[in-house]
Amino acid sequence: MNASETSHQADQLMHAILNLARFHRDHEKFYSSAPREQAVLLQRHARTLQALADRWSTAERSERSVLSPFEAAEDLNAPDAVQLDGVLFLEGEGRPPEITRLIRDLRTLAEDALSSGEWLAAAMEASWATAAALLPMDGFADVLGERHRIIANDWRAAGLTTLAGRLLERAAEILDGVDFTPAALRADLDGRRTSAMRLYSAAEMIGHAADLSSDAAGAEHDSERRWRTFRSRAEEIVQADR
Template sequence: MEAERDQLLLTVRNLARFHREHEKFYSESPFHDVIRLHRSSRALKALAERWSVVAPLERTSPSPFAGAPDLNDDRATETLGILFMESGDEPAEITRLKADLGALAEANRTTGQWLADAMATAWDVLEALLAYPGLADLLAERHRIVTNDWQCATTAQLVARNLDRAVAILGRIDFTAAALRADLAGDRIAPRYVFSAAEMIDHAADLAAQSAVLTHENERRWRIFHDRVEQIVAGPEP
């Protein structure tokens, strides 16, 4: 029985060490996604703003590589390289943007599911720590780490849902030059879809930022909990 208790403490110490370091990474990495998402949203909003007011033009150049003056917005071109040309095809950058958003959604979905499963297991395992008087005053702190991470798991899944839906909204738009010009000459539905997709992306970015904050909050809890476990392992258990 004593050997089992010692092994549990060693395992707890291991987790407190390595998962603390692991979470240092995840308290920062979501912000890289936030920047990417804000850039994508900003470019889409620039296009939507232009398409809400610009008058559609006839093809202005016989060259398929010429830019379409009515469809392009310098902000979108500068930010993501989006360039509508007289060839009429969907810009490669739009195609790549949808693929990137889909990939980020899948990454968040996978991470969120794994983390949710891991925290469900961790919550059950932590009950064994109630038997250690030396950890009595830190039980809430250790459980809060799991709670925060569980929230991060749910948040990651919500990020995935929002990005998936943004891609689905963008999928309703025909981004060829002819189709966009026809829409601009009619009810201008495309810019409304684009605004909605951009706002879904914005919310996904906000959620990702919240996740980073939750993970960062765990740093102090991990530190004091790890130090206490080290003390217990090094000396007689109180």
């Protein structure tokens, strides 16, 4: 390889470094906040399920006759669940549509989390290999730790996001095993109250997923100053070579 080709390769490498430092830093700004917004939604769903489980753990089956099928089931409803996610059990209806929506939300968020985690893990595998090109470059000697910490943070976020997705998948599976019709729930009030137990378990998994999503955002946020430091050094090197 002649000097011209070597110089061209060096220019391409520096362009790639600056490109990553600019656009991936901006990309990570999104992922340092969006998972926390998602965590709030997940916490709300978890609290809804906990409120219902609390109610079904102690409620006595209603024996009253009702005039309208749209009357609320007094023994099954929890005020917090109504206020948080609009879950309202009616005497003449089956599973509340809000429960269907909640389970759908969990599956959608799980699919998104698993896809994002897989993509990010693969990207960091490639980034780790690419960062090896920086090792012999003296100008980056004191910021190699910063660049590799960025990669490590992203890798950690990928793992946390994937685990959150797994938990949400499993929580949805648990909820699919609950018969949310008033008749079935009332029969369970006379039995072992396993519906409440399943809701507690699903809520715990959803709450854990919310915590993991927030932790993933924190890992991304930790890279903000590191990206600025690394990009500044890359720009200094490019200016010095001109």
